[in-house]
Amino acid sequence: MFEVYVHVPFCYRRCGYCDFNTYTAVDMGGGASRGNYANLAIEEMGLVKAWQERHGINEPAASTVFLGGGTPTLLPADDLGRVLRAVNDIWGVEPGAEITTEANPDTVDERYLESLATAGFTRISFGMQSAVPHVLKTLDRTHTPANVEAGVRAANKVGLRSSVDLIYGAPGESMDDWRTSVETAIELGVNHISAYALTVEPTTKMGRQIKAGTIGKPDDDDEAAKYESADDLFAQAGLQWYEISNWARPGHESRHNLGYWRNVDWAGIGPGAHSHYRTSSIGAWREHADLGARDIDEDGFRKVGVTSADQEPMGQEGADAVRMDASQFGVRAWDIAHPRQWAEAMRQADVPWAGSEVITHDQNLEETVMLGLRLREGLDVSRVEQASGHHVDRALLTSLEREGLIEFLDNGRIAPSRKGRLLNDTLIARVLDICDM
Structure with missing residues (x-):
């Protein structure tokens, strides 16, 4: 999609x-x-x-x-x-x-x-x-x-x-x-x-x-x-x-x-717009994990370009420097925010990005949990287990149900109750902890 x-x-x-x-x-x-x-x-x-x-x-x-x-x-x-x-x-x-x-x-x-x-x-x-x-x-x-x-x-x-x-x-x-x-x-x-x-x-x-x-x-x-x-x-x-x-x-x-809440791919066009691409969309791109240590930030993200606050274009060389290896999941990029500087950046004949970051497998899993717990269709716990390699203790999830924060759906997913919707940040933090993330 x-x-x-x-x-x-x-x-x-x-x-x-x-x-x-x-x-x-x-x-x-x-x-x-x-x-x-x-x-x-x-x-x-x-x-x-x-x-x-x-x-x-x-x-x-x-x-x-x-x-x-x-x-x-x-x-x-x-x-x-x-x-x-x-x-x-x-x-x-x-x-x-x-x-x-x-x-x-x-x-x-x-x-x-x-x-x-x-x-x-x-x-x-x-x-x-x-x-x-x-x-x-x-x-x-x-x-x-x-x-x-x-x-x-x-x-x-x-x-x-x-x-x-x-x-x-x-x-x-x-x-x-x-x-x-x-x-x-x-x-x-x-x-x-x-x-x-x-x-x-x-x-x-x-x-x-x-x-x-x-x-x-x-x-x-x-x-x-x-x-x-x-x-x-x-x-x-x-x-x-x-x-x-x-x-x-x-x-x-x-x-x-x-689509946003299901973490699909999208292209963001216009000043300040964000884009998101997953590994599943990417063919040859994954084969070029050629960033050096200088491109790794203190949190372990592989980043290029500048922050949006700098309002300077990355240029083709910067945009093309974003690479992923098999352990990584995708990339998120954001356009220059100010319309005039955004327009001027396109004179360089490349995407007017202010910056980008690689999304690792673990980060993607965390986002999957966070987004799934906003939806009526809920979070597929078995899928999280399979992707993370961690067993999710159903007894701990049952305790969230007793507190009125989640509901178990017939398909094995969990969804927020009304109380869970009102206390969604708390619910997400607790489920992430249960899922060992």
Whole structure:
């Protein structure tokens, strides 16, 4: 399975809580303007494909394509269509693929959405966040609840599946406010809803407001109560949780996001985007374990290039220096974050990576455990045993079941209970310890 993610970093306004790699300037110089962005993204796709071919990485046609941001729908619909056509031209897109774009409800109308559907998009994810005006104001959102309803209605009319995102725990949001948002989202008739607890980084506008004492900080107990309330309301409406923060009617889960949680391969395109490749995708690449001791860091990772903070390109020599031997599992790479420097790096005719790291077999196993314990489908304990060579004590897992943290599934997997979802970090740490990782 192979996925493509395209990051579009532009926003009309940066929300007070947001710490994503987004920018409000529409023209940053160096060719990194909003009007030229689709061309740059397509150029990077070609460079990534060439890099893959140099290293014997043979991916199947993309099973999902996801445009995120930022606000992808600040670009003209024709530009999003060109990006999708380029994915098909470069990697191929398998029949029945899930093709999604995120959208601010302010930026689309029926004509725009019809153009997306004609171009091949199948799904749109609206940033709803709340249905309560004062909460939207606190979150610095520009849309109104009516915009969301109009967007979903238009998407339905042109044949696009809709999802909405909600955020709970905003300063000043009461439990009644939150229930109003959940019930409004359900009443829209969408088949997929994401609900995320508000987390505030100190470097954001909201983080500074909390530090200054002008607004209160999110409360863990309040957020837990709101999660439980939403989980109940979604279940009553026929929406099942399939990942800690995501609910869907059966068959309408986000296949793209499931791919991340199942640790599949993906190519990340755009400033700050991450890519992930596994050993199973790699042919001749594994035969060239030629890094010297100077390339091994203090944690035993094999790294090349620079950190994303340095904002300098690795260049072809740096990107080509990443190698793996049979004991290693894959590679993770990340693009330069700033759009102008990202665009300038491509003038060197190679992938605009800021850095990369090799993922060892043991690291991959840890990630498999962590990701599996976020999913309703659960973690395959037998697979972990086979891959690690360690016996997992079922009695210790049974103790987690008695504590109400996990459930044993009929297929032998373990999945987090609701309590396990709320205490997921604790659950993951304990399972890793039981699995001797």
